[in-house]
Amino acid sequence: MATSGEAIPPGQPISMSQQILDKGAQMMQSLKPIKQISQHVCTFAMYNHDMNRQIETHHYASRINQDFLQCSVYDSGDSNGRLIGVEYIVSDKIFETLPPDEQKLWHSHAYEIKSGLLVQPLLPEALARTELENLVKTYGKFWCTWQTDRGDKLPMGPPSLMMSPQAVNLGHIRPVLVQKRDDKYSINSEALKSARMELAEPEWINPQADYWKQHGKCFKVEIEPAEMKQRNNVPFP
Template structure:
């Protein structure tokens, strides 16, 4: 799927405005104007982030993403990251999402900052609360082919103010990498079952979940499916 298709699918779900159309939502407190950067319609999804420098540092992270077209150099979805969904949730960072096509054009020195979303989708760790089951499936078929560059600028949400260096975020890419207590807490909050989601998506996509080890160093470049060899998916065995 190229970047035009990427935006087309999300636009078809009503999750992103088509470039050139007026914003679909009014911007509160913006002088009655509807052209502010947060006035666009957006999509929300939830996943578990981990710090690239230490896989044991993990967070339940809420993504709220208005659309943004980057033009010839590659389209970008800009996501604001929070530690919750309430009015007073802490803004903990940002994430940029690009298509696989755009990622492949990046210089090798840049790729070390970007993580894949394949395991998060197939492993059941990524959910889209508020979407219908049908729309969530369509959404995940887009997200599975994207790469993310995320920084947590509030590295410890328990602190009163955001102190410390920003954390470069990596994705969970294999079984046993997620903190089970954190995953259980997330499932309880949104009344979902990651194991059942994993089973359903395996059947829908017809693919085995990826098995990629956590990064050994900050310079490690991400992979989508396997640690070694040709980085391609494995058809589901049963």
């Protein structure tokens, strides 16, 4: 599969004048939503419609409240990382209020945290502990909008629903992917797994989440033509 470096969008290099304009705007504008990002989480995900495709993902999260996080997802933590999607994370309390058909689109986080797959690069484990205790009881919904792993140079087609690692056949992440990530950030996932054994697991993980694991079914977005709605009973055009 392609790497993020190969999925370079077509276009001219950024000009000096554009760089100056961008720097000026950055200094003068507030960029308030971006400045609310407080965490960098690195983990792995699989395409729901093709779980043989596994990717390393970097989630930059901002907290809306104690029960809700929103994340911009990139294919790397480098300065040239591509924005490939968005993930929403809710507490188990909020998840239980969702309609059953909505719950099918979400995944649980307990396994990827307990297994040492989800890490916060450069943050000591002792400092991350409290947040991990919160995240282990959460659920996420992750839509991928740019499939850089297959070499797409631009975001192509409909978004793809993504799933989290799980302790069953298709949910296991390939060791080579984990080792590559661990080497880059000087992480030992196996050591983290041992250290996290004492993390309290959820008393119950709703079986509507991780729906593929329970039912062997996936969800895929398809694009199809549709009639445009009329405005004030005036036909188009």
